[in-house]
Amino acid sequence: MKHAYRCACFAVPAKLARKLASRAQASEQHQLHGHIEAAARLRTLRGVASTRATHPALPGAQASELNYQRVVFDLAQGVDLPGHPVRDEGGKPVPDAAANHVYDNTGITLDFYLKVFGRRSIDNCGSRVESSVHFGQNFGNAMWTGKSMVYGDGDQNVSGFPAALDIIAHELTHGVTQHMIKGGLGVVPVAPKDREFKEQTHDLRGQSGALNESFSDVVGSMVKQWHAGQDVTKANWLLGEHLLAARHGRAIRSLKDPGNRALTWYEDEQYKSMDDYADGADVHDSSGVPNHAFYLAAQHLGGFSWEKTGAIWYEAFAKLTPAATFKDAARVTRQVASQRFGVGSKEHKAVTSAWQAVKVIT
Ligand SMILES: [Zn+2]
Numbered sequence: 001m002k003h004a005y006r007c008a009c010f011a012v013p014a015k016l017a018r019k020l021a022s023r024a025q026a027s028e029q030h031q032l033h034g035h036i037e038a039a040a041r042l043r044t045l046r047g048v049a050s051t052r053a054t055h056p057a058l059p060g061a062q063a064s065e066l067n068y069q070r071v072v073f074d075l076a077q078g079v080d081l082p083g084h085p086v087r088d089e090g091g092k093p094v095p096d097a098a099a100n101h102v103y104d105n106t107g108i109t110l111d112f113y114l115k116v117f118g119r120r121s122i123d124n125c126g127s128r129v130e131s132s133v134h135f136g137q138n139f140g141n142a143m144w145t146g147k148s149m150v151y152g153d154g155d156q157n158v159s160g161f162p163a164a165l166d167i168i169a170h171e172l173t174h175g176v177t178q179h180m181i182k183g184g185l186g187v188v189p190v191a192p193k194d195r196e197f198k199e200q201t202h203d204l205r206g207q208s209g210a211l212n213e214s215f216s217d218v219v220g221s222m223v224k225q226w227h228a229g230q231d232v233t234k235a236n237w238l239l240g241e242h243l244l245a246a247r248h249g250r251a252i253r254s255l256k257d258p259g260n261r262a263l264t265w266y267e268d269e270q271y272k273s274m275d276d277y278a279d280g281a282d283v284h285d286s287s288g289v290p291n292h293a294f295y296l297a298a299q300h301l302g303g304f305s306w307e308k309t310g311a312i313w314y315e316a317f318a319k320l321t322p323a324a325t326f327k328d329a330a331r332v333t334r335q336v337a338s339q340r341f342g343v344g345s346k347e348h349k350a351v352t353s354a355w356q357a358v359k360v361i362t
Contacts, residue, residue: 101162170220258288300350
């Protein structure tokens with residue numbers, strides 16, 4: 001199967017979801033149970049998605065004229081994907097705000113890929129992009145299933161996924177990575193004894209899994225900056241702002257200062273240097289290393305992050321192999337920078353010094 005691969009990414013990492021639940025009042029505990037059941041179901045779907053052809057081609061002439069085609073479905077708190085179609089490409093806004101937010105933010109993300117990188121939809125062939133809103137009851141997460149995007153309504157701990165542009169760009173980018181790198185980036189089978197749920201068969205692991213996560217964060221951050229017209233100094237480099245209830249924190253992650261709990265959430269364990277890296281690290285923690293390398297390179301070059309640093313990252317990440325390491329990412333981004341801008345150019349130097357600062361290379 002050409003794109004047989006299951007991305008394992010929820011917007012809210014398992015560790016954060018567990019922490020929120022452990023802090024929750026007894027009255028909220030039943031919702032955690034609902035979340036685990038729903039998550040288990042989504043993980044099952046991920047396996048199913050991998051056995052089907054992803055993104056059926058559009059029929060006839062229409063396919064060649066459209067750069068992408070969005071469809072938003074309403075699950076009405078159910079869990080049987082995809083749900084009832086409520087808004088199709090070009091359709092007018094509907095009464096449901098969540099459906100409109102997802103339609104709009106998916107469009108902004110797809111426009112970013114088209115206008116900045118010349119990419120036509122997730123597969124670069126103008127594919128349909130399916131999203132389902134109102135998944136389950138009080139489901140506090142969003143996810144790329146391997147075939148489509150799914151959004152829950154959330155609860156009193158975490159909510160607001162359809163309105164979070166960077167989260168939608170993050171999830172959609174897991175789909176882009178799936179299509180860019182045959183065999184996926186960092187996707188590994190999970191041994192039965194290590195499965196969080198019995199249905200869980202694949203997960204993102206190791207440095208390559210962290211690179212997969214990081215690329216989604218990098219694009220999520222760039223799309224947010226692009227839409228707001230922010231340069232690298234104006235941007236706050238937070239991902240998933242306003243999702244968490246104020247008592248838990250302000251954002252899911254920071255590219256500017258990974259693991260700074262004053263900027264993110266109360267037990268954020270992300271880090272930004274290989275000094276803190278250990279084998280077997282959670283990919284949402286170790287992704288701070290390549291995230292921060294991107295941030296530093298963008299700061300060195302100034303201006304808009306997507307113009308040079310983003311272009312280098314996009315071209316380089318497409319060249320990574322499924323088991324790529326941080327050193328591979330450093331090597332390929334430096335190579336692309338030197339090919340595009342010249343050996344010893346300020347772009348080449350900026351990328352090199354960024355990877356040195358996070359101690360991936362010396
Ligand atoms: Zn992710």
